[in-house]
Amino acid sequence: MADFGRGVLYPDEHAAMAVLDRRAPSARLAPFVEHFWNVRWNVREPYQTKVLAHPSVHLVFEEPAARVYGVDRGLFVRTLEGRGQVLGVKFRPGGFRPLAGGPVLDLADRSVPAADLFGDLSALNAAILGAPDAAAMAALAEDFLDPLLPAEPDPLAADAAEIVERIAADPSLTRVDEAAALLGVSVRTLQRLFGEYVGASPKWVLRRARLQEAAARADAGRAVDWAALAADLGYADQAHLSRDFTATVGTPPSKYART
Template sequence: MSDLPDRRGVLYPDRLPTFHREDAPWELRDRIRWFWIPRWRLAPGETSRQELLPFPASNLVVEPGGVSLSGPTTGISHRDLSGTGWAVGALLRPAGLASLTAEPRRLRDAETPVEAAGLHRAVTAAMGEADEAVGRSCSPDQRESVARDRALRFFSAWAAANLAAPDAGGVMANAMEDLIASDRSIVRVDQVAAALGVSTRAVQRLAHRYVGLPPLAMIRRYRLQEAAQRLREDPAVTIARIAAELGYSDHAHLSADFRTVLGLSPRSYRRAPGAAAKGSSDG
């Protein structure tokens, strides 16, 4: 796995195809958090199942078949890859999603096509061939980098023209997301409200209008992502300690969240192939 400084949400890193993630340009970071580009080339008959615990947000995705808007999920998501393919996606900020839908709740656990023929045409052309000016002497990795850079330039230009700058509500919704994503001590909606200086009801309205999930679901998703990451990357840490660090009253509540969302216990996840190093502690 490459180019993933923030590995939250990646349940089985060893199973990822070639994967690139790049921050959005500064002028777009109030609408797009980052771009992500997987590319896969699998042998005939081979299938790779990609399982993610997605961020509580929506993605605008360009693939060979078209452009789609994928809404926030209430559980894990998976996709079975085969053959050869690619995608270029943008993880949207709450303010960025506002330009694409007035009712993000309708996108929950769903996706919808987006009419963006120019975006699709430009990104598909970029991903389909490297810049001829680079020359035949370049390595496949260099040509891949050129193609990726071209695709992201086109995507960024489209986003600048089509995703409106945040209104006051969008700015506050982005601040809500930043707080929940970065502060592990946040485990309740009233804590978010106090930090933002608004009412609990105002936080609920922001999440409804700009995310499509209840704020408590956003909080739990980030904490559960962090728990999964700790289980993968720290073989010595106990489940009880992870639960305490992330604000769970005890490890039983963390285990219940794991089973509800991932369909397995923290101990089973930690032992799964591709999830974590050998010799982890199960305490």
């Protein structure tokens, strides 16, 4: 069964519908790209995938044309139909900034044709989707990106990525001022940094990490002490966690766990 990773809702159900293959980037691209991902599906009935997205930009090669997806601050939903596949490039937080042409926040909650940023990619898109396997697909995408990315990553992008990684590793980190202190900067400076490089606010990134942790606990298949988890994640009480989870996912965490 494929491990679709943190953020994918109903992962067991999802794994029955699609196959995931991840590929690490080369050392040259690693400061900018987290991984390449290839999802293939063959479904009899339309199936909706739902994802609590990470603070990352994705370049996706798909039919009918490649697109760039900014950080989705709500719930990302995609309907799979028939047989198909996509190849995605998941950029590290801050990693897409050299290609964005402006603050990454400008891409939040929307997708744009990749041609708007890179010119006509129809031939590359066809070549990638026609490649024999995920390794070949990723190699073509890497060859395309290599000359477009700078020789050295921006130190500010590295700072942004470091803070996002710290937040993801410690969901009990719940306050923006605590995150700012990790970098030794003011809250306002951290907010500007995230708008320019990450594409979402520090407050959103903190909240998203907590929601992903709550979903991961529910998906683990073990009984969850929701009141204790709410306290661990910095919520005022269980009701606060339930309201926050329901507002994004559409169902309370206890009901999500039973489903």
